[in-house]
Amino acid sequence: MERVPRWGTIPRMLRAQAAAHPTALAVADGAVTLTLAQLRSGAEQMARALLAAGVRAGDRVAVWAPNHWSWVVTAFGIWDVGAIVVPLSTRSKGYEAGDLLQRTGARVLFVSEGFLDISYVDLLADVYGAPKNGRPFDKLEQLELVVSFEDVKPRPGVVNAQEFLKRGDEVDPKAAAERAEWVRPDDLCEVLSTSGTTGVPKGVMLRHEQMLRAYWDWSGIADLRAGDRYPVVSPFAHGFGINAGILACVMRAATLLPIAVFNPDAALGLIERERVSLLAGPPTLFARLVNHPELTARNVSSLRVAIVGAASVPEELVNDMHEQLGLERVINAYGLIEGSVVTMTRQQDSVEIVATTAGRAVPGMEVRIVNDHGHQLAPHARGEILVRGYGVTHGYWDAPKESAEALSGGWLHTGDVGILDNAGNLSIVGRKKDMFIAGGFNAYPAEIENLLLRHPDVAQAAVVPIPHATLGEVGCAYIVPREDSSPAAADVIAWARQNMSNYKVPRQVFIVPELPVNANGKIDKRKLRDEAVTETKRTA
Numbered sequence: 001m002e003r004v005p006r007w008g009t010i011p012r013m014l015r016a017q018a019a020a021h022p023t024a025l026a027v028a029d030g031a032v033t034l035t036l037a038q039l040r041s042g043a044e045q046m047a048r049a050l051l052a053a054g055v056r057a058g059d060r061v062a063v064w065a066p067n068h069w070s071w072v073v074t075a076f077g078i079w080d081v082g083a084i085v086v087p088l089s090t091r092s093k094g095y096e097a098g099d100l101l102q103r104t105g106a107r108v109l110f111v112s113e114g115f116l117d118i119s120y121v122d123l124l125a126d127v128y129g130a131p132k133n134g135r136p137f138d139k140l141e142q143l144e145l146v147v148s149f150e151d152v153k154p155r156p157g158v159v160n161a162q163e164f165l166k167r168g169d170e171v172d173p174k175a176a177a178e179r180a181e182w183v184r185p186d187d188l189c190e191v192l193s194t195s196g197t198t199g200v201p202k203g204v205m206l207r208h209e210q211m212l213r214a215y216w217d218w219s220g221i222a223d224l225r226a227g228d229r230y231p232v233v234s235p236f237a238h239g240f241g242i243n244a245g246i247l248a249c250v251m252r253a254a255t256l257l258p259i260a261v262f263n264p265d266a267a268l269g270l271i272e273r274e275r276v277s278l279l280a281g282p283p284t285l286f287a288r289l290v291n292h293p294e295l296t297a298r299n300v301s302s303l304r305v306a307i308v309g310a311a312s313v314p315e316e317l318v319n320d321m322h323e324q325l326g327l328e329r330v331i332n333a334y335g336l337i338e339g340s341v342v343t344m345t346r347q348q349d350s351v352e353i354v355a356t357t358a359g360r361a362v363p364g365m366e367v368r369i370v371n372d373h374g375h376q377l378a379p380h381a382r383g384e385i386l387v388r389g390y391g392v393t394h395g396y397w398d399a400p401k402e403s404a405e406a407l408s409g410g411w412l413h414t415g416d417v418g419i420l421d422n423a424g425n426l427s428i429v430g431r432k433k434d435m436f437i438a439g440g441f442n443a444y445p446a447e448i449e450n451l452l453l454r455h456p457d458v459a460q461a462a463v464v465p466i467p468h469a470t471l472g473e474v475g476c477a478y479i480v481p482r483e484d485s486s487p488a489a490a491d492v493i494a495w496a497r498q499n500m501s502n503y504k505v506p507r508q509v510f511i512v513p514e515l516p517v518n519a520n521g522k523i524d525k526r527k528l529r530d531e532a533v534t535e536t537k538r539t540a
Contacts, residue, residue: 230256
């Protein structure tokens, strides 16, 4: 394995790459293209504007926007001033985004107003109030400024990006360069949001040197090369999008193609039109490609590497991907926000290994399987996956108790269930945590319950997963109303659609006088799930 260059920090990495490959195409987003030299220049301009706004090293700066070239420039500008990127999902609604902004104390928020006809400013204003004392929202007291990538109507605390960048003209470029040099390898670069069974999304703290090493190794094993054209479908708000996308492309002088809205049925055209060489996605995406009626009429010869993530893949599909798409490599892998890159399959692995496992631990990372008592299990035994190594987070933002629990004994307790074979290949077989996957998105019942409790007529809420024909699983909510209120199930669902990401919205709601409890006094969710599944089948 080629060792990561001695960059240490993301600002130094960008400068080194821009000096070594100034004309290499870093980003291609429709009509907008940026070389590495132009990306560095744009990041410096953004950094000067952030300094003019008073952003200090260690401050949190949030970005709430789809995958776009401006997202990339903004992120590198934030890193240049030693601030910490806090990405927000474009699927978030006002409460969800505001909770993370409050918890991290973000001072500046970048938004893409009008994406899918949504105003993020209005979403926040609806729940956090109108401007106050020059700030954009009354009840978000630490948030001082919102910067829109698109032109917006003037209002207190909200400016468009062009106006914001002009403010940077007042800052000496030398001051921005010095600030970038002050950034240290162990400084935080990101706080990425993840949900948990506590019901409160947690902020995973990640550091410069740690991310550079993790995704240098990932991109090396994935065979991402200079000049490759790589469409990043995963949102930049997710660890894979920002790190295996933005950082990996710049580290390897590959071309990043930001995909704001991905249409799997149009993937074949994307590969041909953009001369894509590396593509990451679920097995269903590649099954569509190999079975596409126009495959033989399209030129997909540029496609060299496919990456599927911690998923079982039929061996027949892996063979078809090689034979019909002409792929040199099909890679399976396992990672998580708290643990970065954990395992990957390798070049020499058989089709069976790629299809049935997520490969072996990457250098510097360890994997252990334990039982409910924490005792290590022998190969082929099923248990919780524990991870240790440089890629593991140092903890959650402002959550010492949750951090201590997750990192107990020096190992990250992932909550995932897996099996290691004799060669160290990891198979993911289940989830220990109280979580379900709706349409490919991780959904956590406790988080949904906490959101439902914001409804003025809801006193108690319990959410359980139920099967769904196309999404895999969806939420079913049991609601106990507040006294003197009688909400209708349809009204609760409608409220949820307005205040939650779509994959979190319960598809079924039952209004009940009380929730069942077990002998320990806890809500009996097994009973609720059995009832929900039975009722769903009866009414199907």
